[in-house]
Amino acid sequence: MKMVAERCGVSVATVSFVLSGRRSGQVAASAATAERIRTVAAELGYRPNHAARAIRTGRSGLVLLSLTQLSDPWCQSVSHAVNEASADRHLQPLILADGDWGEVLDTQPVDAAFLDAGTGADLDRIRGLVRRGLRLIVFSDDLEPDGFDVIRSPQQPGCGLAMEHLLADHVRIGCLTGSDPSRPGWHREDAYFAALQEAGIKPESDHLQRYTHDLAGVYDAALRLLDRADPPTAVFASSDFAAITVINVALRLGMSVPDDLAVVGVGNTEEGTQLHPSLTSVGPTEFFSTLADLIIQLAERPDDHQPTRHDFPWQLHRRESS
Known part of the structure; x- marks a missing residue:
């Protein structure tokens, strides 16, 4: 990071601000300066040290997607949308394919997690994760927000x-x-x-x-x-x-x-x-892009976030097969 700062003629703090993806703070950079920093960083092969960042900021830069069946186009659409939405936000999706999300989240720090199937039987485990400070979005037909966001799509x-x-x-x-x-x-x-x-x-x-x-x-x-x-x-x-x-x-x-x-x-x-x-x-219409935005916003930890239920009513999308 120091070499990038020297090449660009700016402070290390400015380089850190730009490469961290932050959008507000005490340090700022013009659009031209930010673009120059990113270009030089790429030329020098700069790679962020996620472990060091996690220690410094308390954030891992990871978003967990717990998907029941990765071969299903629905799960693939979720994964694709989150990958696209996180590309310029310095967040890396971590996909758990039909695994035990509770066990993974007990050991792997993440900034937010999406569970594609939550029921009343999962509520105690979900509440336990929330008490530890984990930010969750749960797709569920019957759960209500209780320290976590709920995606409702009847x-x-x-x-x-x-x-x-x-x-x-x-x-x-x-x-x-x-x-x-x-x-x-x-x-x-x-x-x-x-x-x-x-x-x-x-x-x-x-x-x-x-x-x-x-x-x-x-x-x-x-x-x-x-x-x-x-x-x-x-x-x-x-x-x-x-x-x-x-x-x-x-x-x-x-x-x-x-x-x-x-x-x-x-x-x-x-x-x-x-x-x-x-x-x-x-x-639903435009479900996947909207869901991805919600997950990314949650991972960026807004201080004023209140657990919310997000409703997505269904529609018939008539195409050639019928």
């Missing part, structure tokens, strides 16, 4: 929108859902059964197929649902991950989407929008 009304959309043109509707009750989205099949009952349609037992949470498991379940003499004409999938696999299996079987099979997923993920045909899905 699933059942949104899944009802998906079924309402399919029922406008279809009677024989299949459902692809997970097999593990502890996973997010387990109860989304309730909206499937409720919508069929309201429409006066008796569900066929083999029109609901469960999958294990890996690509092979989803593929096998989609194949069981579609590879038959009289397959359903539409599928409600409990995640975009499952819906994308349904489309791939349908195309492999020679079916046309949406002419032979309409497909709707859950999550409104970036991968679904880039698919051909693009995936109709239910979910």
Whole structure:
């Protein structure tokens, strides 16, 4: 840092201010000076000493993302959005893929953490982390802010929108859902059964197929649902991950989407929008970028932050697959 200061003709304090990413304080630098410092630092191969910074500032520069299934496009969209948002904020996302977030947070200092699935059973552990000063954002349908922020995005009304959309043109509707009750989205099949009952349609037992949470498991379940003499004409999938696999299996079987099979997923993920045909899905609008901003803001530790519930209502995003 001293060499950067000498090359730029400024103080070490100014270099520290610019390279730390701080936006306020007793030391300031013009935009031109800040750009010159960053350029010289890059030329000299400067790398910040995160351990020293953590000791000096009490911050680690790390943000933990606890994601249930990293292969799922929803989790990938969260990771991508946070990576983009943190790129110029001197924060490094640390991804925990389907691990024990409590155990990791007991040993790894982070500036903030996002948990993608929190329930009442987790409340005592979450409160324990909050008492230690950890800043948390928890995605949950039932928890309320209690020293931590809550992301609320009600699933059942949104899944009802998906079924309402399919029922406008279809009677024989299949459902692809997970097999593990502890996973997010387990109860989304309730909206499937409720919508069929309201429409006066008796569900066929083999029109609901469960999958294990890996690509092979989803593929096998989609194949069981579609590879038959009289397959359903539409599928409600409990995640975009499952819906994308349904489309791939349908195309492999020679079916046309949406002419032979309409497909709707859950999550409104970036991968679904880039698919051909693009995936109709239910979910919030601009959810991932907004969530990323909330996580980064929390990690930057505003003194006046109050634990908040952030509500994200779902919408139907109609695209080519239906």
